[in-house]
Amino acid sequence: MNNSIKRMATMQRMQVTGLELFYKKGYYNTSVDDILKELSLSKGAFYYHFDSKEDFLIQIIDNLIVRRVYSMLIEPIEGHDNPLDLITNCFDNALETAVHNEMDYGFILNNLIAEFNGKNSTVMKHLTDILKIWEVNLVTALQKGKFNGFIDRHVDCEGVATYLMSSFIGIRTLMTDVAPSARKYRFMAQLRQYFKSIELKPENV
Amino acid sequence: MNNSIKRMATMQRMQVTGLELFYKKGYYNTSVDDILKELSLSKGAFYYHFDSKEDFLIQIIDNLIVRRVYSMLIEPIEGHDNPLDLITNCFDNALETAVHNEMDYGFILNNLIAEFNGKNSTVMKHLTDILKIWEVNLVTALQKGKFNGFIDRHVDCEGVATYLMSSFIGIRTLMTDVAPSARKYRFMAQLRQYFKSIELKPENV
DNA sequence: TACAAAAGAGACCTAATAGTCTGTTTAACT
DNA sequence: AGTTAAACAGACTATTAGGTCTCTTTTGTA
Incomplete structure (x- = not known):
């Protein structure tokens, strides 16, 4: 699998789940860990792809x-x-x-x-x-x-x-x-x- | 000053300031301490008057x-x-x-x-x-x-x-x-x- | 296979926050 | 004045959350 494609796929997954949770619970009321738990991913993954x-x-x-x-x-x-x-x-x-x-x-x-x-x-x-x-x-x-x-x-x-x-x-x-x-x-x-x-x-x- | 009146006055002050800050910064983004700082009051005062x-x-x-x-x-x-x-x-x-x-x-x-x-x-x-x-x-x-x-x-x-x-x-x-x-x-x-x-x-x- | 870079795991740090608890001050009442 | 309860001060606790850092795994490439 192409590097860039895998990167995009993961980022996309995170964003889709992130939007869903932000929509449900609001931004301040949704923690990064909440999103990661939903995706079975870790902090390392998140901050590898996003600055904050x-x-x-x-x-x-x-x-x-x-x-x-x-x-x-x-x-x-x-x-x-x-x-x-x-x-x-x-x-x-x-x-x-x-x-x-x-x-x-x-x-x-x-x-x-x-x-x-x-x-x-x-x-x-x-x-x-x-x-x-x-x-x-x-x-x-x-x-x-x-x-x-x-x-x-x-x-x-x-x-x-x-x-x-x-x-x-x-x-x-x-x-x-x-x-x-x-x-x-x-x-x-x-x-x-x-x-x-x-x-x-x-x-x- | 009557007991009940003083109580009401303090609660009123807290509520007015609380509404102002909730309006400005949102509920989750406003801490109880923010409100108390604005009023120069303490945690003790807040939780004496309100349950949560x-x-x-x-x-x-x-x-x-x-x-x-x-x-x-x-x-x-x-x-x-x-x-x-x-x-x-x-x-x-x-x-x-x-x-x-x-x-x-x-x-x-x-x-x-x-x-x-x-x-x-x-x-x-x-x-x-x-x-x-x-x-x-x-x-x-x-x-x-x-x-x-x-x-x-x-x-x-x-x-x-x-x-x-x-x-x-x-x-x-x-x-x-x-x-x-x-x-x-x-x-x-x-x-x-x-x-x-x-x-x-x-x-x- | 060997290697390097990308991708991810997860312990850890620090700051913030809701709520508790004990002690002190203020005020009403006798 | 003395007593009692209301009103308040502020240190402390437990928890959470954003972000860092090191280490491991996966993956593309020669």
Whole structure:
């Protein structure tokens, strides 16, 4: 087996387990030993591959979390269809996984931001960078929708993007509470209601 | 000075400082000694008044946080005026404090939920109880608005409440990032847009 | 096979932290 | 003033956690 490949495989295993535990128990509440125990690995292995626990987290953010956000929230809204439909379906799917996962701990980005805000600006930068990427892609999709005649030309795309991100982050927090399925249903209905108010109506043409 | 009053005063001081530090640095990242150092008090004082750090947090939640949510998010929406106006002003004010506070760490309820979800069901119950109180009051205000002819009768009040809570929790997270003032402005504009879609329109009478 | 570097094991160190315990001070009450 | 209990001080303990260091094993290569 190639050196580099083995190295990558081990690092990947560690990061996957690390993310899982950080998601479940939080960063400060998960020890390096917890992760290593789960993998039957030792301290030596961990500090051979990563400089520190913080370095480990940052790599998880820049690799795993970025990819998840891309595949779950960004790629689904790319395309030439009505962005309001694309976003509706995208949110629907993203929330559905939360409904079916009895062990749901919310939106990982929100959890980490809540844990690191004001404490660690380095980690925060990596987290907010992902939010920025999401925001930029939302705005782009909405503007394209405006150009293609799906969205009213008076609509403020930045504003809609902010509102969408807010509501998504918030509903993920609420869904960790009780009756996530009912919460999702109500949320999606109101999202559609909101979208109806910004779509290009025939009488406005 | 009366015994009981002195006791209450000291406990109050501890709780106020405790909440401040938990808000700034998070619960797990704040030690009991940190709080005591800030107050020039000793371990003996702390454990004389509180059973444990967790007991201390729960008392903070049930006293200080509950009151803040009441005064900031619940009392302002009580009354017989148009609830959509009341809620708009309420959110505007609640977000304004975040704008002017350079050291903003988001919505305390969201931060704590993110930190305790899946880890400590006792603490979680106290947190989600507050969310429930908020939700009930929102629904009541909206239903009253329906009855008084401010809101369209087809509107699902539970759904609107969920959507409002979600967006508020989310925008508070986003406002900790960059340009909170611009974020707030955009958010409020979209909130009004959304409200226009559920208000009782003259042609619907 | 021989060798060198990569990968990993695990004992150990140090700092921090929740909680305990004993002793001292303060304040209320007779 | 004297007594008693509340209120507090602060040293101490047990445990945990991040990180280091040395030694061993595995693996690619000549």
